[in-house]
Amino acid sequence: MxxxxxxxxxxxxxxxxxxxxxxxxxxxxxxxxxxxxxxxxxxxxxxxxxxxxxENKDAILREFTQRGYQILSKTVKEARDQHTDPAEQMEAMWLAYWDFGYEHQAYYQLMYGVSVDCCQQEKMIPEAEETLNLLNETLGKLMAQSKHREQEDHCRRFYTFWSVVHGLISLNIVRKSSSLSLETNRSILFEAIHAIIADIKG
Amino acid sequence: MxxxxxxxxxxxxxxxxxxxxxxxxxxxxxxxxxxxxxxxxxxxxxxxxxxxxxENKDAILREFTQRGYQILSKTVKEARDQHTDPAEQMEAMWLAYWDFGYEHQAYYQLMYGVSVDCCQQEKMIPEAEETLNLLNETLGKLMAQSKHREQEDHCRRFYTFWSVVHGLISLNIVRKSSSLSLETNRSILFEAIHAIIADIKG
DNA sequence: AATTTTGCTTAACGGTGTTAAAAAAACCTA
DNA sequence: TAGGTTTTTTTAACACCGTTAAGCAAAATT
The missing domain is CATH 1.10.10.60 (Homeodomain-like)
Incomplete structure (x- = not known):
């Protein structure tokens, strides 16, 4: 037997x-x-x-979600352990975090609910691009006040703004149960936006 | 007739x-x-x-997507038009952007592919919390080097890091067609992370 | 009044996740 | 090896889904 x-x-x-x-x-x-x-x-x-x-399809998805978090956790930990200074560790860890998201997009979609099958028609909707144009235009004026001239720089600034705002909104929606208070959200926003603007002004 | x-x-x-x-x-x-x-x-x-x-179900979703972008565009424009200084405009516009995402979560989900029906079991997966703990721990050490003591402050810093990194990853995944180059992504990451760390160090 | 057009419903196709019953295969015992 | 038991696998079914084609009944037109 x-x-x-x-x-x-x-x-x-x-x-x-x-x-x-x-x-x-x-x-x-x-x-x-x-x-x-x-x-x-x-x-x-x-x-x-x-x-x-x-048990069901969800259990399969859960398995992959778990695998994703295991890889992420391992990656971040390894990044940390290659440094001793907390500032350097912090940098390495978040870079590792980003690398994970960049390399393992399928995992990331599952873990953080980033559904890709949406708004591919963004260019079909004029208002979508209009919003981006409005923001870009104003950013252009702001940067013109200083001595920033490169297109590359403009693009980076814009995405820095966009990332922090979009990230904050997304995390609030996805982590609805344990999301931040309105006050915390606003103070993060204020600080981040002011920091970016201050940096542009030089 | x-x-x-x-x-x-x-x-x-x-x-x-x-x-x-x-x-x-x-x-x-x-x-x-x-x-x-x-x-x-x-x-x-x-x-x-x-x-x-x-035409089909997708057309209904498209209708709502369009409505969302219309509201967002109107909101951002109105925010801009209440100021004249580009820096003030920039601040008002991104705050308005965030307000839209906070108030109209259903629209935002559709527009930016934030699916909510995921990873609610985040607390079920130990590695999920472990990653956050690793990052939080290191942030704690970093902040201890300066004179930050408040829990509130810690939370804000953490979410600032997380928002910009998560936002950058998400935007890359969702806007796959017109996403940024690897170099641009990394320079945004570097600048943002260094700026936050520098700010913590005071 | 007869006929055409319109509006709406029913039925169906192929797909989804999931469960219960039926069939087939493997195993164990006599 | 034959017969019965247990395990494995499949088939069938349920309740949904988006979508399309055919049928029917009411309204409008001739």
Whole structure:
């Protein structure tokens, strides 16, 4: 009866195949294209058997979410451990954080709810570009007051503004349960915006 | 027959009712719960008639996306027009931008692909909190070197870091077509992180 | 009044996640 | 090896989804 171990091994292998197949589908077609039947097809089974390995589809997504956080955690920790000075550590850690998001976009989408299948028609909607133009225009005037002339510089400043504001909004929406107070949000905004403006003014 | 105008009016009214019903469903249950059949139920019709008013479900979402951008554009413009100094304008505009995201979360989700139905189990995944703890810990050491003592301050600094990094990643993912170069991303990151660290050091 | 046009519904197709029953395969025992 | 038990896998079904085509009934036109 040693076969029980062999069965355990086979069961574990099928579990891996489910995750491997899922990951491949996601990489090729995105999260929206991941379905139980498609996974089953890929591992040459029928859909219901997956429920012997995962409670439901959400459990599969949860597995990947967990993997994402594990990789992120490991990455950030390693970045920290290559420095001793807290300031250098801080820099390395956030850079590592960004690198993770840049390299593992599929993970990041899942972990932080960044759905990609939206507003591709941004250029179809005039008001979308109009808003960006308004902000860009004013930024141009502001930078003209100083001696910034390069387009590159303009682009960077703009995205710095945009990133902090968009990031703050997004984090508030996604982390609805443990989100910040209105006052905290506003003071972060004020400080960040003023800092950027001050930096532009030189 | 002047009835043609009356019919036009009725058709327009049904279109409005579709959008009103859709919006109510979204407010009550979120975007994921919006379905053609549910909309039809709400306006006391059957699903296929909706296709007489909108090409498909995506067209309905596009309508709301457009509305969102219209409101945002109007808001930002109004904020600008209450000031004359570019620096003041810039501040007012980004604050208005944030206010929009805070007040109209449903719109913002649609416009920038912030799906809320994710990672609510963040606390279920130890590694998720571990990453935040690592970053918080190092930030604590960094701030201890200066004379920052308040918890409030700590929280603000942390979210400033997080917002700009998360925002930068998200914008890159969502605006995949017109995203920034790796060099631009890194220089934004470097500048922002160094600025925050410098500010902490005083 | 008969006919055309319009508005709406029913039915259907292919897809989704998920569950229960049926079938097939594997296993164990006699 | 034969028969019965257990495990594995599939088929069928349910309730949804977006979407399209056909059918029907009411309204408008001739």
């Amino acid at each position: 040693g076969t029980i171990e062999r069965k355990q091994r086979l069961k574990e292998e099928v579990r891996c195949r489910i995750l491997d197949a899922s990951w491949q589908i996601v990489q090729e077609e995105g999260w929206h294209a991941l379905s139980m039947r498609k996974i089953a097809d890929a591992i040459e089974y029928t859909a219901p058997i997956i429920y012997g390995y995962f | 002047g009835t043609i105008e009356r019919k036009q009016r009725l058709k327009e009214e049904v279109r409005c009712r579709i959008l009103d019903a859709s919006w109510q469903i979204v407010q009550e249950e979120g975007w994921h719960a919006l379905s053609m059949r549910k909309i039809a139920d709400a306006i006391e019709y059957t699903a296929p008639i909706i296709y007489g008013y909108f």
